[in-house]
Amino acid sequence: MVLKKYNINPDLALERQKCTFDIEEIINIFDGGKEKTSQRRKIEDVVLKSGLCHDDVPEECMSLKERYENAVRKSCFFSKLMKTELQEITGIEDFETPAIRRIADALFKDISPFLLHLGMFVPTIIGQCTSEQLMIWLPKALDLQIIGGYAQTELGHGTFIRGLETTATYDADTEEFVLHTPTLTAHKWWAGGLGKTINHCIVVAQLYTKGVCYGTHLFMVQIRDLDTHMPLPGIKVGEIGPRMGFSSADNGFLGFNNFRIPRNNMLMKHAQVQKDGTYVKPARHGKLTYQTMVFVRVTLVNEAAFNLSKAVTIAVRYSAVRRQSEMRPNEPEPQILDYPTQQHKLFIGIATAHAFQLTANWLWNTFKSVLSDMKKGDVGTLPELHALSSCLKAVCTSDAALLIEQCRYACGGHGYMLSSNLPYIYSFVAATRTYEGDYTILLLQTARFLVKAWEQAEAGKTVTPTVSYISRSLKGEKNSWRSTDEGIIKSFQAVAAGKIALCVKSIRDRMKSGLDYEDAWLLTTVQLVDAAEAHCRSVILETYCNEVRRLTKSSSDNVKIVMHQLVTLYLSYWTLQRTGDLLRYSSISEKDIDFMQRQYEELLQHIRPNAVALVDAFDLRDEILHSSLGAYDGRVYERLMEQAENNPMNAEPVNQSFHKYIKPLLQGKL
Numbered sequence: 001m002v003l004k005k006y007n008i009n010p011d012l013a014l015e016r017q018k019c020t021f022d023i024e025e026i027i028n029i030f031d032g033g034k035e036k037t038s039q040r041r042k043i044e045d046v047v048l049k050s051g052l053c054h055d056d057v058p059e060e061c062m063s064l065k066e067r068y069e070n071a072v073r074k075s076c077f078f079s080k081l082m083k084t085e086l087q088e089i090t091g092i093e094d095f096e097t098p099a100i101r102r103i104a105d106a107l108f109k110d111i112s113p114f115l116l117h118l119g120m121f122v123p124t125i126i127g128q129c130t131s132e133q134l135m136i137w138l139p140k141a142l143d144l145q146i147i148g149g150y151a152q153t154e155l156g157h158g159t160f161i162r163g164l165e166t167t168a169t170y171d172a173d174t175e176e177f178v179l180h181t182p183t184l185t186a187h188k189w190w191a192g193g194l195g196k197t198i199n200h201c202i203v204v205a206q207l208y209t210k211g212v213c214y215g216t217h218l219f220m221v222q223i224r225d226l227d228t229h230m231p232l233p234g235i236k237v238g239e240i241g242p243r244m245g246f247s248s249a250d251n252g253f254l255g256f257n258n259f260r261i262p263r264n265n266m267l268m269k270h271a272q273v274q275k276d277g278t279y280v281k282p283a284r285h286g287k288l289t290y291q292t293m294v295f296v297r298v299t300l301v302n303e304a305a306f307n308l309s310k311a312v313t314i315a316v317r318y319s320a321v322r323r324q325s326e327m328r329p330n331e332p333e334p335q336i337l338d339y340p341t342q343q344h345k346l347f348i349g350i351a352t353a354h355a356f357q358l359t360a361n362w363l364w365n366t367f368k369s370v371l372s373d374m375k376k377g378d379v380g381t382l383p384e385l386h387a388l389s390s391c392l393k394a395v396c397t398s399d400a401a402l403l404i405e406q407c408r409y410a411c412g413g414h415g416y417m418l419s420s421n422l423p424y425i426y427s428f429v430a431a432t433r434t435y436e437g438d439y440t441i442l443l444l445q446t447a448r449f450l451v452k453a454w455e456q457a458e459a460g461k462t463v464t465p466t467v468s469y470i471s472r473s474l475k476g477e478k479n480s481w482r483s484t485d486e487g488i489i490k491s492f493q494a495v496a497a498g499k500i501a502l503c504v505k506s507i508r509d510r511m512k513s514g515l516d517y518e519d520a521w522l523l524t525t526v527q528l529v530d531a532a533e534a535h536c537r538s539v540i541l542e543t544y545c546n547e548v549r550r551l552t553k554s555s556s557d558n559v560k561i562v563m564h565q566l567v568t569l570y571l572s573y574w575t576l577q578r579t580g581d582l583l584r585y586s587s588i589s590e591k592d593i594d595f596m597q598r599q600y601e602e603l604l605q606h607i608r609p610n611a612v613a614l615v616d617a618f619d620l621r622d623e624i625l626h627s628s629l630g631a632y633d634g635r636v637y638e639r640l641m642e643q644a645e646n647n648p649m650n651a652e653p654v655n656q657s658f659h660k661y662i663k664p665l666l667q668g669k670l
Ligand SMILES: CCCCCCCCCCC/C=C/C(=O)SCCNC(=O)CCNC(=O)[C@H](O)C(C)(C)COP(=O)(O)OP(=O)(O)OC[C@H]1O[C@@H](n2cnc3c(N)ncnc32)[C@H](O)[C@@H]1OP(=O)(O)O
Pocket: 101, 115, 116, 118, 119, 120, 150, 152, 153, 158, 159, 160, 161, 162, 192, 287, 290, 291, 293, 294, 296, 299, 300, 303, 382, 383, 386, 435, 436, 437, 438, 441, 445, 448, 449
């Protein structure tokens, strides 16, 4: 059965008539202008017309091997398309084109085995190579003459990079590094694409030269023959096995048996090993080899926003189509979207997707500005970027995962179907909370920065703008609650300042009682994580408000109203989530909280008529959503039945297991 595309579910059609604003205006805001929207749509048209998105069998009905092979096929043709037609539209090597990222999801319900090639391999070449090395590897990588990944994590260590065990020992006689895996736990583990796909890999290993260990450094390693794809002698490589998501990403393991690579394969932009084995340490900052991780953390905030926008589009459209129960006896069943509890589950998802998208854009610009400072030799802004990207990656991926799961709850039983796409979206985002730095670990990195900022402010030094509230707090500025955007942000800053102050006090008290700094820090880590989270909330709230104000300056009044309703919803939601903290650190009263609760509930009602239009304004095509519940036409039940009928399990009326086992069991002959 082929569904007629624009035979729209009547409830959904009515919802669209209620819309009070011009959807296209909001689409343009998030794309960055009319032209960008039109460019994105052109790119989507090219990819969709290519026929690459089609699968003969639904992905979820394929075996793991079939899924992987299908994903490789699509990745190869997609790469070819990017090099040809898409390059003409986007401009050569434009890695900043979010449109490419969005439309990639039309091809891959799960993950492309090439994800790490573009996501980490190429960025590492760009960020870590000397200009000579860049000339060798970058054109080949961009042209896909070599395909690479990023192998840092080991079986025994992921978080603690300094604890990695793989060694790269320099042999001055042959001018080579010898890569070796000394123990079981030293095997590289998890790298995407490593299992079966890639032929090159960035390997992170402990550098030894002249008998001294200089810590972890990055090496370009060819692991497979370019022609036969067989692992090179001295390399043990394979797939790590089935996991919660990332089924087609062929995450792999890798071991080296005294495997030799030329000296020039150490990525030497920041530190060098000279021919005679002399080590030249990085001139400016000790953690520049961690730069690709910072880049990916920045992009993951965008991933959180994008994936949440997909989930909430599915759940809101479904909630407009689904009718259930009754509000009053004998009345027709209402759309479930009319229940305030359902609105409470979903509208915060819309607002959060906006908040995260605008924060992601702001963080990306911050990242670019720090890179440009670094090109001029100034690494002064790096610690703040590290602190910001760490906490934003942690909080945005974590919140997005929770809200995506909430979207699934909002779709009842049908949300549990893989065809809803919600389980895929969730398992992808759940992983982002862990990889590229686990949630707790990254918040502790931000906490380090906050405690230092506190000490600097205490010493009368100027601190960077994102923590300037610390100086105000130290000057004794008292918080007086106001339920305006600015007032709420100030109160959230007061919460963050209060929590940082308690952490500092806690560490000092513990040291006074005889503990050393490390133990005092360790025993305070529960509070430190909490303080970093509070800081991050204040950053998101402030960025969201500022960016909406800036971006809607020339918008129509109707767009201004609806965008601001979402901002107020977001601020009210978090106020109500954090009443305990606000009662403790701000001057909020019971009466203020009652007001905020009423305001929140009224906002749910105000937003309700625009809910479907707001998710339509994410402009996500059906081919990207991949959802039986969330398609634009709302033909949910038709799709569910069509997919059930096409389920390979129904290809034969009686499964052979009946004759083999059930019948003998029924007849007592088993
Ligand atoms: C094209 C489309 C793209 C789409 C999206 C891409 C998706 C890609 C898919 C990715 C799949 C997953 C890949 C991976 O997971 S790769 C492996 C990632 N691994 C990690 O993230 C490990 C996490 N651990 C760490 O980062 C470090 O070990 C940790 C920071 C926790 C500690 O490091 P270390 O022990 O070396 O440092 P210290 O704690 O002692 O700190 C010393 C000082 O250094 C500062 N610091 C730490 N990190 C950084 C950094 N990155 N940049 C700048 N500065 C840093 C730290 O703050 C300390 O400073 P102070 O002494 O001043 O306090």
